[in-house]
Amino acid sequence: MFKKKSMFLVSVLLMMAVAITGCGGGSPAPVQNGSGEEGLSGVIAIAGSTSVHPLTEELTMAFMEQNRDVRIDVSGGGSGAGIESAASGAADIGMSSRALRDNETAGVQVVTIANDGIAMIVHPDNPIEGLELTMEQVYDIYTGVITNWSQVGGDDISMTVVSREEGSGTRGAFEEIVLGKDSPTERMTIQNSTGAVMAAVAADVNAIGYTSTGSLNDTIKVVPVNGAMPTVENINNASYPIFRPFIYILPEGEVGPIAEALVDFILSEEGQAIVAREKFIPIN
Amino acid sequence: MKKYINRGMEGVFFACASISVVVIVMIAYFVFREGMPIFFEHGVWNMISGRTWNPTREIYGLLPLIYGTFHVTFVALIIGVPLGLATAVFLAEIANDRVARIIRPAIELLAGIPSVVYGLFGMVVINEFMRVIQRDYLGNILPDDYKWGYSILSGGIILAIMILPTIINISEDAIRAVPYKYKEGALGLGATHFQTIFGVILPAARSGIVSAVILGMGRAIGETMALIMVVGNMPIIPDSFLYSIFSPVSTLTATIALEMGYADPTHRSALFAVGMVLFVIIALLNVAGILLNKRAVK
Numbered sequence: 001m002f003k004k005k006s007m008f009l010v011s012v013l014l015m016m017a018v019a020i021t022g023c024g025g026g027s028p029a030p031v032q033n034g035s036g037e038e039g040l041s042g043v044i045a046i047a048g049s050t051s052v053h054p055l056t057e058e059l060t061m062a063f064m065e066q067n068r069d070v071r072i073d074v075s076g077g078g079s080g081a082g083i084e085s086a087a088s089g090a091a092d093i094g095m096s097s098r099a100l101r102d103n104e105t106a107g108v109q110v111v112t113i114a115n116d117g118i119a120m121i122v123h124p125d126n127p128i129e130g131l132e133l134t135m136e137q138v139y140d141i142y143t144g145v146i147t148n149w150s151q152v153g154g155d156d157i158s159m160t161v162v163s164r165e166e167g168s169g170t171r172g173a174f175e176e177i178v179l180g181k182d183s184p185t186e187r188m189t190i191q192n193s194t195g196a197v198m199a200a201v202a203a204d205v206n207a208i209g210y211t212s213t214g215s216l217n218d219t220i221k222v223v224p225v226n227g228a229m230p231t232v233e234n235i236n237n238a239s240y241p242i243f244r245p246f247i248y249i250l251p252e253g254e255v256g257p258i259a260e261a262l263v264d265f266i267l268s269e270e271g272q273a274i275v276a277r278e279k280f281i282p283i284n
Numbered sequence: 285m286k287k288y289i290n291r292g293m294e295g296v297f298f299a300c301a302s303i304s305v306v307v308i309v310m311i312a313y314f315v316f317r318e319g320m321p322i323f324f325e326h327g328v329w330n331m332i333s334g335r336t337w338n339p340t341r342e343i344y345g346l347l348p349l350i351y352g353t354f355h356v357t358f359v360a361l362i363i364g365v366p367l368g369l370a371t372a373v374f375l376a377e378i379a380n381d382r383v384a385r386i387i388r389p390a391i392e393l394l395a396g397i398p399s400v401v402y403g404l405f406g407m408v409v410i411n412e413f414m415r416v417i418q419r420d421y422l423g424n425i426l427p428d429d430y431k432w433g434y435s436i437l438s439g440g441i442i443l444a445i446m447i448l449p450t451i452i453n454i455s456e457d458a459i460r461a462v463p464y465k466y467k468e469g470a471l472g473l474g475a476t477h478f479q480t481i482f483g484v485i486l487p488a489a490r491s492g493i494v495s496a497v498i499l500g501m502g503r504a505i506g507e508t509m510a511l512i513m514v515v516g517n518m519p520i521i522p523d524s525f526l527y528s529i530f531s532p533v534s535t536l537t538a539t540i541a542l543e544m545g546y547a548d549p550t551h552r553s554a555l556f557a558v559g560m561v562l563f564v565i566i567a568l569l570n571v572a573g574i575l576l577n578k579r580a581v582k
Contacts, residue, residue, distance in 0.1 A: 050545075078546035147428050157419075158428035165517070166339045167546030183341060189434050189532055190517035192542045203407070204415065204433060 041069030044258045048082015048095030049169045051194065051212055052246045055114065055278050056095055062274055063265050070258055079169035086249040092259050094249035097169030098176070111248045113266050115281035117213035117230035118174050118242040121198070121220040123205045128154040132224050135241055138178050141208060144185030149206070161188040162200045162209030170194065173244035174210050214279045235281050243281065315563055319556035331557065337519035339543065339551040346561060348519040352533030356515060357504040359440025359529060360447060365497055367444065368451030373481055375452070376459040395449035403513030406442040411514055414438050418530055430530035434516025437529040442510050447500035454499060458492020459485055491577050498573035502566055508537040517542060536562045
């Protein structure tokens with residue numbers, strides 16, 4: 001708590017500093033390179049996936065604590081918007097929670113900063129003792145072959161299938177991994193955020209859904225897939241099959257010194273420790 | 285000098301009044317400009333009659349969304365219009381001041397509640413209630429696809445509550461505007477109070493009541509947030525018409541609000557096309573309202 005408060009203070013001071021220098025000089029403070037001693041100063045903007053946003057917030061806070069003259073603005077908007085704004089230069093770094101499509105790769109380079117498991121979740125009172133699903137069953141649920149809990153060993157109760165909206169990074173990654181090129185069923189209720197999916201599953205004992213492992217809590221129950229829970233070890237040794245990369249998108253060629261230092265920081269041991277602390281999967 | 289000030293003030297007021305016209309033209313222009321390309325690309329009729337909405341696979345069928353919007357609105361009117369009319373008659377003809385002093389502020393409050401709060405109420409109370417009905421009471425009759433809790437009926441109930449203030453206020457005004465002579469005449473001929481209400485007052489107030497219904501319908505078609513939380517957002521047309529009110533659906537407005545954040549450029553254009561359809565529906569509704577009103581006045 002104290003840390004957050006002091007961070008807030010620091011960022012406010014930084015904002016004021018930027019405003020003052022902005023007024024006085026008329027040109028942004030020069031970025032110092034190479035001297036090492038003085039460090040970096042300036043402002044960069046990061047935008048994109050709402051799934052990557054909270055993690056980025058934590059990482060940039062730690063980074064700004066070490067580089068007090070740097071300010072980083074993080075905003076949401078979605079993976080699509082993140083990719084677009086990085087390509088167009090509207091943001092210095094774009095965030096995406098899905099791999100880029102072929103028509104999106106022009107003029108950009110990508111860095112994977114973490115992995116994120118996608119957990120299958122059900123209501124905590126789900127009556128099936130030791131419920132487990134195979135990848136085939138998850139495929140069948142989301143293609144509409146399985147519509148009743150009796151088909152996975154439960155009573156004759158209809159299944160409420162919860163999914164994310166078209167275009168969501170979580171849904172895109174989930175469908176790519178589970179469905180491949182096949183179309184999902186139309187018979188699923190659409191919720192437009194991680195929180196809304198969890199609320200929908202927590203509200204209905206018949207429900208099943210999927211969500212990022214970074215945001216799990218005890219209002220819902222996680223179901224093992226192929227016998228594995230979505231833990232760090234299981235994802236690293238690939239025994240848990242559903243996970244996706246968290247990606248930073250940078251312009252091709254020359255990258256600004258702050259963006260470069262930030263990426264180096266995130267990929268360092270220290271940065272990856274924050275990734276793990278936030279319940280995401282560090283990359284090696 | 286006075287004359288010039290007058291002229292000037294007239295000009296200022298005219299400019300203010302023009303802003304709404306300019307805004308509507310600009311909204312129409314931008315929505316149509318963004319939405320037209322995809323209509324040309326996929327064919328207007330193909331899109332409007334297409335039964336699958338799956339933008340990530342570039343299938344842009346709008347029929348399920350149009351269906352959902354109209355079915356939910358229809359249910360809302362079936363519930364909301366009789367309820368609203370009865371309330372208006374009660375307030376205008378029956379209630380004494382003390383009762384009206386309690387009911388009227390409650391209706392005002394109903395109009396002021398943000399739609400997301402209606403949505404929360406619907407999600408927690410109405411959908412839970414629907415689940416009990418669908419699974420426990422009708423569990424043996426309804427197919428599995430109609431047991432979600434998210435349903436056209438929940439959406440209709442929520443919308444009916446939301447359009448109540450519109451319907452009550454406008455039709456109460458219409459009822460009060462009926463000349464007192466009509467009522468005196470009917471009562472003088474020996475009609476009972478209720479015969480007077482149904483035989484004389486309501487028919488005489490019908491133009492106002494029609495406006496009330498049309499305005500309520502416009503509000504229902506445009507409602508977004510509350511519906512997102514209760515109808516399930518499933519772009520389908522139910523297989524069985526008999527059970528259809530228990531089926532989840534998606535609406536035009538909900539689809540735009542849900543999907544805009546993550547949409548790639550083509551998908552975005554498709555959502556603007558959805559906006560175009562909404563725009564046309566609302567425009568037609570207003571025209572119908574004006575025409576009906578004219579006829580009713582004659």
